[in-house]
Amino acid sequence: MLHLPVLRGGRPYRSLEVRRLTDLRTGAAIAELSQANPALIAKDLAAATAAGARRALRAVGVRELLAICRRAAHLFATADLPVGGDGELQSPEAYVRQLSATCGLPETLCRFNLEKVRGVLDGMETVLAGLTRGLDLTVLDTGLGTEDGRSLSYVGQADALGAILPSNSPGVHTLWLPALALGVPVALKPGREEPWTPYRVCQAFLAAGLPGEALGFYPSDHAGAAEILQRCGRSLLFGDAATVRPWQGDPRVEIHGPGWSKVVFGEDEAPQWERHLDLLATSIAENGGRSCLNASGVWLPRPAAPGAPRGRELAAALARRLAAIEALPLDHPEARLAAFSRPQTAHQISDLIDRRLQTPGAVDLTAEVRGHGRVVEVGGCTFLLPTLVWCEDPDHPLANTELLFPFAAVVEVPRAELPARLGPTLVCTALTADPGFRRELLDSPWIDRLNLGPVPTSRLSWDQPHEGNLFDHLYRRRAVQACG
Amino acid sequence: MIHAAPSDLAHKVAAARERLDAHVREMVAWHFSPETGCPFWLERAAGLGFDPRKEVQGYDDLRLFGHFEDAWLRGGPVQRWIPRGLAGRPAYVFETGGSTGVPKSRVNIEDFQIDYERYSDELPEAGFPRGADWLMLGPTGPRRLRLAVEHLAQHRGGICFHVDLDPRWVNRLVKHHRHAELEEYKAHVIEQGLTVLKAHEIRCLFTTPKLLAALCERVSLVKLGIRGIFCGGTEMNAQFHRFAREELVPGIEFVPTYGNTLMGLACPKPFDPAADPADRFAITYYPPAPRAVFELVDPADPEKVVEVGQTGRVMLTTLTRDFFMPRFLERDEGERAAPIDRYPWDGVTNLRLLSSLQDSVVVGVY
Numbered sequence: 001m002l003h004l005p006v007l008r009g010g011r012p013y014r015s016l017e018v019r020r021l022t023d024l025r026t027g028a029a030i031a032e033l034s035q036a037n038p039a040l041i042a043k044d045l046a047a048a049t050a051a052g053a054r055r056a057l058r059a060v061g062v063r064e065l066l067a068i069c070r071r072a073a074h075l076f077a078t079a080d081l082p083v084g085g086d087g088e089l090q091s092p093e094a095y096v097r098q099l100s101a102t103c104g105l106p107e108t109l110c111r112f113n114l115e116k117v118r119g120v121l122d123g124m125e126t127v128l129a130g131l132t133r134g135l136d137l138t139v140l141d142t143g144l145g146t147e148d149g150r151s152l153s154y155v156g157q158a159d160a161l162g163a164i165l166p167s168n169s170p171g172v173h174t175l176w177l178p179a180l181a182l183g184v185p186v187a188l189k190p191g192r193e194e195p196w197t198p199y200r201v202c203q204a205f206l207a208a209g210l211p212g213e214a215l216g217f218y219p220s221d222h223a224g225a226a227e228i229l230q231r232c233g234r235s236l237l238f239g240d241a242a243t244v245r246p247w248q249g250d251p252r253v254e255i256h257g258p259g260w261s262k263v264v265f266g267e268d269e270a271p272q273w274e275r276h277l278d279l280l281a282t283s284i285a286e287n288g289g290r291s292c293l294n295a296s297g298v299w300l301p302r303p304a305a306p307g308a309p310r311g312r313e314l315a316a317a318l319a320r321r322l323a324a325i326e327a328l329p330l331d332h333p334e335a336r337l338a339a340f341s342r343p344q345t346a347h348q349i350s351d352l353i354d355r356r357l358q359t360p361g362a363v364d365l366t367a368e369v370r371g372h373g374r375v376v377e378v379g380g381c382t383f384l385l386p387t388l389v390w391c392e393d394p395d396h397p398l399a400n401t402e403l404l405f406p407f408a409a410v411v412e413v414p415r416a417e418l419p420a421r422l423g424p425t426l427v428c429t430a431l432t433a434d435p436g437f438r439r440e441l442l443d444s445p446w447i448d449r450l451n452l453g454p455v456p457t458s459r460l461s462w463d464q465p466h467e468g469n470l471f472d473h474l475y476r477r478r479a480v481q482a483c484g
Numbered sequence: 485m486i487h488a489a490p491s492d493l494a495h496k497v498a499a500a501r502e503r504l505d506a507h508v509r510e511m512v513a514w515h516f517s518p519e520t521g522c523p524f525w526l527e528r529a530a531g532l533g534f535d536p537r538k539e540v541q542g543y544d545d546l547r548l549f550g551h552f553e554d555a556w557l558r559g560g561p562v563q564r565w566i567p568r569g570l571a572g573r574p575a576y577v578f579e580t581g582g583s584t585g586v587p588k589s590r591v592n593i594e595d596f597q598i599d600y601e602r603y604s605d606e607l608p609e610a611g612f613p614r615g616a617d618w619l620m621l622g623p624t625g626p627r628r629l630r631l632a633v634e635h636l637a638q639h640r641g642g643i644c645f646h647v648d649l650d651p652r653w654v655n656r657l658v659k660h661h662r663h664a665e666l667e668e669y670k671a672h673v674i675e676q677g678l679t680v681l682k683a684h685e686i687r688c689l690f691t692t693p694k695l696l697a698a699l700c701e702r703v704s705l706v707k708l709g710i711r712g713i714f715c716g717g718t719e720m721n722a723q724f725h726r727f728a729r730e731e732l733v734p735g736i737e738f739v740p741t742y743g744n745t746l747m748g749l750a751c752p753k754p755f756d757p758a759a760d761p762a763d764r765f766a767i768t769y770y771p772p773a774p775r776a777v778f779e780l781v782d783p784a785d786p787e788k789v790v791e792v793g794q795t796g797r798v799m800l801t802t803l804t805r806d807f808f809m810p811r812f813l814e815r816d817e818g819e820r821a822a823p824i825d826r827y828p829w830d831g832v833t834n835l836r837l838l839s840s841l842q843d844s845v846v847v848g849v850y
Contacts (some may be wrong), residue, residue: 015723016722016762016765017722017723037721037724037727038697039694039697040727040731042697042701043697043701043731043732226663229663230667246661246662250664
């Protein structure tokens with residue numbers, strides 16, 4: 001059987017402890033995954049080893065690292081790359097099939113994400129320009145430079161970037177990729193069902209000539225994750241609210257929890273809601289609705305006239321749109337929904353929605369359109385069908401809920417209260433031309449990423465930082481005065 | 485090395501079985517005689533519906549007792565466990581579990597000394613030279629292990645150094661995800677251990693897998709003169725065993741141990757460097773028969789013993805003068821291991837927490 005080893009400084013290591021990866025349609029084993037024991041991770045991340053890896057990357061230099069990223073982009077998307085411990089090769093198509101089979105994302109969306117990873121690697125220079133606001137990156141090679149006549153120095157905050165990765169969508173891997181181009185080695189703990197993308201990225205980098213020392217790939221359990229988070233000077237942690245809670249407030253750890261992304265209407269655009277239905281449906285359902293970028297809320301100012309049905313009408317129209325999305329087999333070219341690797345998870349989520357619907361003031365409008373339940377089985381997979389809820393009040397327990405499938409609530413809020421009531425919002429798309437409202441949103445500390453105008457929440461422009469700024473996480477600007 | 489012919493092994497297995505049956509009769513006679521038995525079993529005998537001294541003639545007859553229940557060990561009075569035949573001797577009480585709620589208490593009068601003295605004969609002389617001093621860097625407090633390792637060192641002519649370690653505090657930190665404090669406590673323990681190791685000529689070490697890894701991050705145990713490491717106290721899998729031998733402490737005698745307060749101390753199958761990697765590092769333990777016996781049973785039907793190589797739940801029977809514990813279902817599972825020449829009775833391979841319990845304790849990072 002195919003065996004994915006641990007990668008220790010780029011070198012494969014076959015563990016005696018393995019975990020099986022199964023096809024969620026049939027339960028058949030697809031591969032086994034070596035598990036790194038925590039002490040092994042600790043040994044590899046010991047200070048001297050990590051510092052050595054960092055020096056190896058610095059010796060390559062930023063220019064060449066960018067060239068390596070471009071080569072890796074091409075290799076990742078097109079080449080047959082090593083996958084198993086016995087020299088097996090993986091074509092891009094095999095990667096897509098294996099990924100889809102274990103993480104439940106349809107093959108079309110896996111291809112879409114493959115393209116996203118390729119795009120970020122290929123356009124790394126643009127990405128870094130966005131993260132550093134156009135800094136001349138050679139300053140990272142030399143440690144000291146000048147900009148506009150001012151001395152400039154950056155000091156690295158970590159010998160390695162740890163990343164505790166999720167299984168929901170391969171697109172998230174684009175977030176740690178810039179670390180390597182910035183000269184920082186990585187220690188990756190893949191998600192349970194998605195070792196495929198980080199492993200293939202590592203192989204693409206090795207084939208592109210990146211020093212192997214910079215690549216740690218450690219499938220492990222939560223103890224292994226804690227080991228990475230404790231030892232890396234800087235880390236990214238993906239997880240649900242309970243997973244990330246113990247690490248909140250630790251400056252070494254950048255947390256990627258739920259996004260609670262939203263589309264917000266201004267008074268000026270709310271009457272024209274019909275023209276934004278496509279944008280709303282895309283924001284909610286793109287990429288299977290699995291991403292923290294997906295909108296889980298559509299917020300409108302409550303009309304002054306009592307009883308005006310605007311929000312409810314929007315919700316009904318949007319529900320019809322979303323209810324048209326069908327569950328299809330993972331290899332179907334039109335498939336847009338992701339399957340759950342554990343069917344009971346889908347049932348638990350559905351039960352949670354039903355329980356919360358018992359609180360008065362909310363109604364599942366997609367259920368009314370469909371006339372049947374939201375859990376379905378197709379092609380051996382369990383899916384949750386897109387669900388749109390109309391909430392009369394922003395305090396309703398479903399008004400600000402993010403779930404791992406296309407789920408959103410349409411909510412009306414008094415205009416004056418709207419910006420203050422948003423709560424944490426990873427991406428906010430603001431549909432308004434009203435300068436006053438725009439300014440209120442620009443001032444809102446709740447919003448991480450703001451789209452002004454009709455940009456779906458799920459669309460990223462790579463010249464902007466996303467979810468914190470990886471460059472600022474990895475480097476600190478230091479004052480330097482050079483004399484003689 | 486001369487391998488015993490299969491018929492020799494079969495002979496040894498049969499002989500061991502005869503010894504076990506004789507030992508069962510002797511222990512049942514001890515625990516159910518009014519002159520020597522403990523109040524717990526003597527009172528219980530009245531309601532059993534059979535006379536153990538007549539009807540239990542061998543190991544298989546222990547079936548009549550059903551399964552020992554751990555609830556019987558939670559709470560007092562612990563004096564009800566002291567056999568009258570040992571009355572007046574100094575008694576110890578050891579605890580197991582207890583991170584939350586009432587721990588199980590187990591009275592001990594002579595068991596841990598006997599268990600560890602016998603085990604001492606199994607330790608390789610090169611790694612654990614007689615007369616050498618030890619450091620015990622593991623759980624202390626109301627635990628058998630703390631005294632048992634000290635007794636082992638003394639029995640071999642050495643002195644045992646100690647560091648305080650409270651495993652219930654560690655469990656609490658783990659449970660509440662208090663990572664920073666956990667690291668701080670670990671560093672506190674390790675630093676004390678290093679101070680002792682550097683200040684004294686210590687050759688032998690008892691420690692847990694996690695503390696061993698933490699020690700090795702700070703120092704070379706080879707350079708400090710450590711010759712043998714006796715490692716256990718928590719679950720250890722084949723991967724850690726291999727990692728320890730290959731990367732943490734190459735060149736040092738490494739002996740994985742499994743013991744618990746209810747059983748005593750098991751013997752690991754001797755390490756065979758010539759075996760293929762998957763088997764070489766698999767950890768197989770044999771109970772100290774006839775004082776303790778493992779059976780691997782079907783978790784769904786504990787009356788059914790699984791075949792050799794199959795996975796089963798560990799059913800432990802302890803048969804000493806201190807303690808009679810028939811057919812206790814442990815929280816552990818593993819693969820049933822066949823008898824070997826050195827230990828001609830059943831053992832267990834890859835001992836681990838029952839998989840049905842694992843699901844309830846896994847904390848997922850998605």
